[in-house]
Amino acid sequence: MSELVIYGIPGSPFVRAVQIAMEEKGAPWRLEPLAPGDTKGEAHLKRHPWGRMPAIEHGDFSLYETQAVIRYIDQVFPGPSLQPADARSAARMNQVIGINDWYLFPKAVAVIGFQRIVGPALLGLATDEAVVAAAVPEAERCVRALDGILGRNEFLAGDSFSLADVLVGPQMDFLGSTPEGETLLGGTGFGAWLERMRARPSFQATLPPPMFRKAA
Numbered sequence: 746m747s748e749l750v751i752y753g754i755p756g757s758p759f760v761r762a763v764q765i766a767m768e769e770k771g772a773p774w775r776l777e778p779l780a781p782g783d784t785k786g787e788a789h790l791k792r793h794p795w796g797r798m799p800a801i802e803h804g805d806f807s808l809y810e811t812q813a814v815i816r817y818i819d820q821v822f823p824g825p826s827l828q829p830a831d832a833r834s835a836a837r838m839n840q841v842i843g844i845n846d847w848y849l850f851p852k853a854v855a856v857i858g859f860q861r862i863v864g865p866a867l868l869g870l871a872t873d874e875a876v877v878a879a880a881v882p883e884a885e886r887c888v889r890a891l892d893g894i895l896g897r898n899e900f901l902a903g904d905s906f907s908l909a910d911v912l913v914g915p916q917m918d919f920l921g922s923t924p925e926g927e928t929l930l931g932g933t934g935f936g937a938w939l940e941r942m943r944a945r946p947s948f949q950a951t952l953p954p955p956m957f958r959k960a961a
């Protein structure tokens with residue numbers, strides 16, 4: 746099976762989710778690193794019409810949208826299945842993927858992570874404290890909802906590691922690198938889940954660059 750090529754900025758949580766899925770499968774992958782300006786450049790817009798990341802190539806097959814990519818990875822590569830067979834656990838996994846894509850990333854992680862980490866570290870921008878403060882209630886709602894779904898289980902979809910953990914893990918790792926995220930996660934049982942995710946070899950093998958792991 747040919748190597749999967751991932752286009753993206755190292756440290757981006759969606760890019761890392763694809764790297765983690767590949768590591769969990771034990772399958773070969775390569776990151777083609779993009780610089781911040783590259784995502785809206787002509788070459789990348791051919792891979793991804795919205796100029797976002799990641800985009801992947803697998804032989805002659807190209808794909809973007811992270812949940813489609815990680816579902817594809819789970820289907821085509823051997824190794825442990827990352828999707829529960831049981832209907833209710835699978836529904837829970839899909840619910841978490843929806844929460845990630847509609848609320849957690851756009852309303853919380855993208856806002857707080859940009860203001861605290863990406864803007865200062867990558868673009869030389871000052872943090873807008875009012876924007877951070879306005880996003881905190883939504884971040885809190887996301888953490889509480891996901892904590893409720895996790896309950897006393899080890900993983901988000903129940904008793905096995907799934908695509909829900911693959912997708913939300915890097916988002917929460919990134920959010921947890923900001924003071925607001927650290928406080929929110931520390932106040933719930935979800936903080937212990939993040940520590941379990943951070944200890945997995947797939948997370949260790951895909952650590953973001955140091956500047957993505959420390960807020961300004």
Ligand SMILES: N[C@@H](CCC(=O)N[C@@H](CS)C(=O)NCC(=O)O)C(=O)O
Nearest residue numbers: 757758759784797798799810811812
């Ligand atoms: N729905 C997309 C979202 C991807 C996304 O927004 N990625 C962020 C990085 S984590 C991005 O491309 N940001 C760069 C930009 O908006 O220019 C997916 O699931 O892949």
